[in-house]
Amino acid sequence: MRKLLALLACALPVPAAAAETGALVRYVACPIYRDADSGKKSGCWLADDAATGQRWDVSLSPYKPDWNYGVLVEGRTTAAPPDACGAPVLEPVRTSRLYDMPCTRHMLPAEGYPGRRYKLQGRYIDPLSVARPVPPGPYAERAFPIYFEFGNDFLVYQYDDYLLDRAVTWIRAAKPKRLVVTGFAASRPETISGQVIAEPTELARKRAQTIAESLRRLLPGIAIETRWEESAPPADEPDADGIPGQSQRRVEIRALF
Amino acid sequence: MRGPRSNPAPHLGPVLAGLATVALATVAVGKGPPPRWWAPGEGRVFPQQLDYANAQGSLRVLLAGEPVATKGHPFFEPLGSNGRACVTCHQPADAMSLSAETARARWDATGGKDPLFAAIDGSDCPSLPQAQRASHALLLNRGLFRIERPWPPKAWNGAPVTPDFSIAVVRDPNGCNSAPGHGPAAGNISVYRRPRPVANMKYLLAVGFPFDPKQGYALPLDPDDGRMQSGNLMADNRAGNLRLQMDDAGTTHLEFRKRLTPAQVTRITDFEKRVFTAQQSSRQGGALDDMGAKGGPAHLRDSEPGALGSIGEPVWSEYAAWDKLSPADAARLTPEQLAFRRSVARGARVFRDRTFLITDTAGINSRIGFGNPVRNSCVFCHNMSQMGNDVAPGQVDLGTTTMPFADPWPDLPLFRITCLKAPHPHYGRVILTMDPGFALTTGRCADVGKITLQSMRGLAARAPYFSNGLAKDLRGVVDYYDRRYHIGYSEQDKQDLVNLMSVL
Numbered sequence: 001m002r003k004l005l006a007l008l009a010c011a012l013p014v015p016a017a018a019a020e021t022g023a024l025v026r027y028v029a030c031p032i033y034r035d036a037d038s039g040k041k042s043g044c045w046l047a048d049d050a051a052t053g054q055r056w057d058v059s060l061s062p063y064k065p066d067w068n069y070g071v072l073v074e075g076r077t078t079a080a081p082p083d084a085c086g087a088p089v090l091e092p093v094r095t096s097r098l099y100d101m102p103c104t105r106h107m108l109p110a111e112g113y114p115g116r117r118y119k120l121q122g123r124y125i126d127p128l129s130v131a132r133p134v135p136p137g138p139y140a141e142r143a144f145p146i147y148f149e150f151g152n153d154f155l156v157y158q159y160d161d162y163l164l165d166r167a168v169t170w171i172r173a174a175k176p177k178r179l180v181v182t183g184f185a186a187s188r189p190e191t192i193s194g195q196v197i198a199e200p201t202e203l204a205r206k207r208a209q210t211i212a213e214s215l216r217r218l219l220p221g222i223a224i225e226t227r228w229e230e231s232a233p234p235a236d237e238p239d240a241d242g243i244p245g246q247s248q249r250r251v252e253i254r255a256l257f
Numbered sequence: 258m259r260g261p262r263s264n265p266a267p268h269l270g271p272v273l274a275g276l277a278t279v280a281l282a283t284v285a286v287g288k289g290p291p292p293r294w295w296a297p298g299e300g301r302v303f304p305q306q307l308d309y310a311n312a313q314g315s316l317r318v319l320l321a322g323e324p325v326a327t328k329g330h331p332f333f334e335p336l337g338s339n340g341r342a343c344v345t346c347h348q349p350a351d352a353m354s355l356s357a358e359t360a361r362a363r364w365d366a367t368g369g370k371d372p373l374f375a376a377i378d379g380s381d382c383p384s385l386p387q388a389q390r391a392s393h394a395l396l397l398n399r400g401l402f403r404i405e406r407p408w409p410p411k412a413w414n415g416a417p418v419t420p421d422f423s424i425a426v427v428r429d430p431n432g433c434n435s436a437p438g439h440g441p442a443a444g445n446i447s448v449y450r451r452p453r454p455v456a457n458m459k460y461l462l463a464v465g466f467p468f469d470p471k472q473g474y475a476l477p478l479d480p481d482d483g484r485m486q487s488g489n490l491m492a493d494n495r496a497g498n499l500r501l502q503m504d505d506a507g508t509t510h511l512e513f514r515k516r517l518t519p520a521q522v523t524r525i526t527d528f529e530k531r532v533f534t535a536q537q538s539s540r541q542g543g544a545l546d547d548m549g550a551k552g553g554p555a556h557l558r559d560s561e562p563g564a565l566g567s568i569g570e571p572v573w574s575e576y577a578a579w580d581k582l583s584p585a586d587a588a589r590l591t592p593e594q595l596a597f598r599r600s601v602a603r604g605a606r607v608f609r610d611r612t613f614l615i616t617d618t619a620g621i622n623s624r625i626g627f628g629n630p631v632r633n634s635c636v637f638c639h640n641m642s643q644m645g646n647d648v649a650p651g652q653v654d655l656g657t658t659t660m661p662f663a664d665p666w667p668d669l670p671l672f673r674i675t676c677l678k679a680p681h682p683h684y685g686r687v688i689l690t691m692d693p694g695f696a697l698t699t700g701r702c703a704d705v706g707k708i709t710l711q712s713m714r715g716l717a718a719r720a721p722y723f724s725n726g727l728a729k730d731l732r733g734v735v736d737y738y739d740r741r742y743h744i745g746y747s748e749q750d751k752q753d754l755v756n757l758m759s760v761l
Binding site: 033035037039040041042043045061062063064065066067068069099107120125127128129149152153154155156157161164165210213214215217218220 | 464465466467468470473474475476477478483485563564565568612614617622623624625626627628629630631632633634637679680682683
């Protein structure tokens, strides 16, 4: 049954957006949970793009949806078959919860789709009992970005903790004189799926303060200056995974000597 | 009161036979067994091993290192004005906590005169007539002590915290949230909680990772030694280290008007870090460290704390050997013992592997990005090897104190929380709760109802369960989860889980 459904899904007509691998997709939708069960954390998240009618598999987002609220979906199309969750896959992908957009919670049964068996991979940190390798020098001024979901200053598990741990490991080795922590927010209004969305300008300050507080705990005694800027242009940074919106919602930790 | 190793019930025969040698080792010849109750200031020596019978078998308390002379020891001496000591509410026979059954027995033995029933928090409210049993109903029926928190909240160092919610008293059955001097208008809020076990401390203090994924920050630093704090000591995480916890307990529970001296803090810390406890034998299953199993506190004492079960020793794999007993071993057991051991081993697998949808639970489904819902099992949160507490700070809202998930107990106060900024992601703008929990520490609406996960050791000795005694027995714990998350456990699953928890 499962194989049959997967084959049927593969045979479905693929829309133009999906056919173009790597195309950026960005829309607002109510998420759908598919109760696939291949063990822990294996359920699927799906979301329909109202402009095209296309249902996408957005399960690979590091920050998953809440079925009671809308999500801003940002992702890139892939050629991956829709056999895990029953929809073409966006990867990389981000789903930001929109808490001012209530949704009717909806759950689909697995319907033969397995979801994805969870495995620890990608951006995760080791326990403190595991020594971090010392990054090689020479050390010079350097900036480390930390990224956030839309409207959020929350440290994303198995994404931001990894980025911050990596930055702190380098800073401990490099011993800069001070850190300048600058928060950015995507505060310029944009119309997405017919909705005008913009981050509040104060989010840039909150993000800077959130990261500065964590740095004070991780690097006690180091001089930290916080700054914030209201509007951030997109930047092409590898850890933003080629998603322009992600790169706008960031904090930059700049190590100065 | 029952004494340790004395007058064993007939069904405890196989269990207690092995304890006779312990009795000989720890009890002076010619004297009767020491009393089960440890009274403040009695001056006993705390030995390296204590065994106490309970309804499920027997609990063992191990003290690593040398015995402790309790005479003059600040954990055991009444320091404050009400005659209590730390040991009053952290009794060895009750896994260093206090069961409601023990509280009732203490009332019966002393006519309510024991310092345990001090008006400050051993009664439902100090304003009630203290000689009446009914004035202590929450302690006697549910093992609950009154905890008075400042309102608005204050940080550990007394710094004011500006809450993002308002609080109003909907119901005050005991008077301690509305009588003169009590309640939000008077600058305090009274909630009612179970005492947490003071044992296996190295696990509760262990730090596995540098971040608190539930709060979205790096872990806070200990103000005394600069190390990261585990966040797993207190129900509402109001004290991040043992010294702060002692100060808090001293000024409230003991009515100690001075500060503990550094020497007293050091002595209490030394004792608490050396105490390990767990169920040692089972009435139905026999010895818990038999045939390859690693039950009992010795394994706790000898293991490294703070490891995630998912990447190290799987949680409750202490009983994995009972999953594959050899025919020869099985033949050495009674049918009842064999069935029980197999049930325990199944229970451990159900605990680890049976997944269900976790929904609308702050600390799991928000703000952390696991998704709402997320499919996982008990070990998603109860993830630390050997202990089953959370490697990360364990502040999670299971709904045990908050409506609509909690039972609407009319004898507990009920508060109406109104979120002044963003609504709570799962409850909305207005929340009804019997204990705001962690929110009384952080001042954040998003933290209402969060209670720090507890150790799962010594459960058989310290009913009832959950921070507010919501579950009167282990079956009540399983039933709560089954109802809260629509898990659909079978009767066999439930009994296996109960049996597992009875041997931890």
